[in-house]
Amino acid sequence: MKLEVKNLHKSFEDREVLHGITFSIESGRALGLLGRNGAGKTTTIRILMDVFQANQGEVLLDGQKFVPSHYQIGYMPEERGLYPKKKVAEQILYLAALRGVPTKQARENLKALLRELNIEEYENRKLDTLSKGNQQKVQLVQTLVCNPDIVILDEPFSGLDPVNSQLLKEAVQKLIAQNKLVIFSSHQMSYVEEFCEDIVILNHGDVVLSGNLKQIKKEFGKNQLILNFSNCSPQETEEIVNHSLTDLTRVKEVKKQFVVLELIAPAQKKDVLARLASLAQEVEIFGDYEPTLTDIFVQKAGDEA
Amino acid sequence: MNQFVQVLKFELKNYFHNRGYLLTTIIISAVLLVCLLLPNFISLPFLESDSSGEDTQASQAEDSATLAIYDPNGIFENQELLTAAFPGSQWEQASDEEELKNLITSDEAEAGFSVSSLNQYTYFVQNRSMSDTKQQTFDALLSQLYRADVLSQEGLGDQTQMLEELYATPVQSDIAILGKDGVENYLYTYILLFVLYMMIIVYGQMIATSVTTEKSNRAIEILVTSTTSNSLIFGKVIAGAIASFVQVGVILAVAIISYKATPAWGGMLDILFDIPAETLISFALFGVFGYLFYAFLFGVLGSLVSKTEDVSSSIGSITLIFVVVFLATIFTMNDAESIVLKVLSYLPFSSCNAMVARMALSSVPFWEVALSFIILVVSTFLTGIFGAKIYRLSTLRYGNPIKLKNALKWLKKSPQ
Missing domain, CATH: 3.40.50.300 (P-loop containing nucleotide triphosphate hydrolases)
Structure with missing residues (x-):
């Protein structure tokens, strides 16, 4: 049906x-x-x-x-x-x-x-x-x-x-x-x-x-990455990103355990990965960002929140 | 249709399992049963004296009272005149009006008369009751003395007796009623109208409360998605009608059977129980549709509020209308041909009372009855249809009470 x-x-x-x-x-x-x-x-x-x-x-x-x-x-x-x-x-x-x-x-x-x-x-x-x-x-x-x-x-x-x-x-x-x-x-x-x-x-x-929820999540997470350095708080990770990655990405959101990065075109994930490899900081969390439904909901329906 | 039957069954079950409903029916029926069967087991004095045609003990008891009189002119020197007029009475003589009043206020005398002349006196009594006939008796006695005195002064004293007999000449008359006996039928008509009044007021409120309760406990959320609003309101209203008519039917049946099973009544209560079939049929037909007409209105008004405490205010207007038309019918019943009663007998708000009253108390042409009945049936049908629509629009609107005016506006704008 x-x-x-x-x-x-x-x-x-x-x-x-x-x-x-x-x-x-x-x-x-x-x-x-x-x-x-x-x-x-x-x-x-x-x-x-x-x-x-x-x-x-x-x-x-x-x-x-x-x-x-x-x-x-x-x-x-x-x-x-x-x-x-x-x-x-x-x-x-x-x-x-x-x-x-x-x-x-x-x-x-x-x-x-x-x-x-x-x-x-x-x-x-x-x-x-x-x-x-x-x-x-x-x-x-x-x-x-x-x-x-x-x-x-x-x-x-x-x-x-x-x-x-x-x-x-x-x-x-x-x-x-x-x-x-x-x-x-x-x-x-x-x-x-x-x-x-x-x-x-x-x-x-x-x-x-x-x-479709999966598609929506994927779409919402497009061109977004999550990152956190070892032995760093998300705030410290944000400082490092703002210092060393500003040409590739910008910090979109600071979460409890990581920061959400948004790629600056034409930068791609591999460019960020290469830059991270060149830094002295060890990476604890890195990957594609998949937003929660709450994130999506707040973004779409939270106009007066 | 099946859904309507399901709602009807469910609502009827609610009524028939309701303790208040059962207790009311049982208690009223039991009281009537006991009262009406009582003469079978014990002898009731008023039934015996009534059948023998003797003066009632009650009237004797009234006459055997102690009375007082202040008679400065010695009109009643012969006290036998007083005891003849008031059989069995004891008389206290007062020396002035103050003493007369004291005798009454101290309960030594039941009432008293201060007689100024043969055509002037004052009647003293502590509390006046509707059944007090002492003043009329004393009027008659004093008038008789006055006439005797005048005749005596005119030299016609020897003809006093003849003149008094002339005054008391009994006139024999018969009455041939070619239509209805409005006097004899008045009492049972009044009772039938009062029964209908109680049914509409009590069950109307119950129906309104039932609708509001389903709204307040949100059962309506499930109900309106499970069946049609027509099935819901028609089922509710017709269940209320059946329950109320069953209750009244049981009570009436118990009363009539008990009365018929007790010959000792000697037809004394025929004025209540010997109701012509024509009147009962008109009561049943106009009663059923009048009841349904009001029940739909009560149901709709119940759906306009969300809290049971708001039901009274919501149904206040329709209750008031019904009370007014009921009282208007009762007050105009004395003259069954009055124009007011005729007008009331065509209005759907009052025809269930007024036409029943007219039919019981006078001869109403068939076309008038038919026209009134058609108006009532059509009005009831339309009220049911529009009531169901308003009910549907109102049931899922919670919060502040909805004004009927607004509900009607929605009905107009509704895409349905």
Whole structure:
């Protein structure tokens, strides 16, 4: 399956919150939908879910108009929502029934998911008697109980301890392995890097960056190197670079363990390497710079940070 | 349709498992059951005296009170006149008005009369009650004495008895009601309207709160992505309607069966329980659609706020409208042909009350009933459709309460 979002516009009253966003995602891959608060992520998701209607643009699945009601979609909203005073099984089965899952099938799926997430014993407990982490897991159960073709996870890891995060990670990886189409929205970049092959960064309702994460990282790291001399702090390394390499490179950023250098055209990596070999200082770290997703995100969406 | 059924089942289950709902139904039914079956097990004095046609003990108890009189002109030298007018009464003579007042304030006498002349007196009583008839009795007694005195002065004293009998000549009359008996039907009509009033107010608030609760606990996030807003609001509202009509039906059934199973009542409460089928059918039809009309409005207003503590203010306006039309119906029911009641019987906000009242208390042409019913059904249908759209637009907007005016603007601008 290939889901394509094309030129979506959405306004609330006179305020346009999406200015023609476009991206695509294929099944068996996870897409990281990123953006600061208010960037338009939730609105985009709600348009995908047919909760909001776009003012302009379209969503296609395999080239055809995407009709959400024709597919099973598992949605885990950022605003966690279930009935606090209802028993876990009762409300999950109700939500499954609303999505058209036969009761017997829903019961089987429920049991399997509760077992997988180690919360079997809470099946007949009221939701508000569970810890926050277990409530979060129940949210995931409601997301997956319909055995969805498309899974949309909005901040699924918020509030989870490391043990539960690991369980959830495994569940998400399993979804990807099952060839599901997974959209993953989170501010926790480490998880996005872990799961997502593709990313879309939204800023003020515009797509400011999209594509394959590895390619993006490579592109962002192009003509950039990392360097640190032995027995030198990054600041001391910066001083040496500013003294001896100014014709080839300049210091772009000083990190905790190294400095990031940007090549000055037409200089190349081998030129820098040759110059370093001529210096008396022993090199501890040297190589191509691969930025973290946080670096890329801050650069693209951190205009007001 | 399946989704609507699922929402309906879920909401009904919520009602039927709700302790408040169950306890209210059980307690009210139990109280009615006990009260109405009571004459089967113990003899109730008011039922016996009523059936024998004798004066009630209550009225005797009233007459056996101690009364006081200040009579400076000696009009009631013959105290037998007083005891004849007030059977079983004891009379205290006061020497002046102050003593008369003291006798009453010290509870030595229940009430008192300060008689200035044959056509002037003051009635003294500590607390006046609606059922106090002593003043009327004393009026009649003093008038009789006055007439006797005037006749005596005119030399017609020997004809006093005849004239008094003339005054008391009973007139026999019959009434042939060709339409509805508005007097006899008034009580059960009032009760039916009050039942509907309670159903709309109580369940309307419950529906609004239920919608807001789903918004406040964010369950709505999952619900609107799992089903259509039409299924959600229609399921909720119709579940509320079924739950309320089941509750009222159970209570009414218990009451009617208990009453019918107790012959000792001797038809005394027929005025309450012997409701014509036509009235019950009109109540059911107008009641159901009137209820749904308001329930949709309550549901929509509930969706405009995100916190349950804001529900009361949100539904305040519609509650006020309903209270006003209910009171307007009640106050105009005395005259079922009044123009106000006629106008109210066509408005969808009030026809569930006003048309039921008109049909119970007077003869309403069929076309008027049909027109009113069509207006109500169409209004209810439109309210449901537009209500579902506003509900959909409002449910995922959190924060400050949304003004209905703004919600309607969004509805106009919505690309849907």
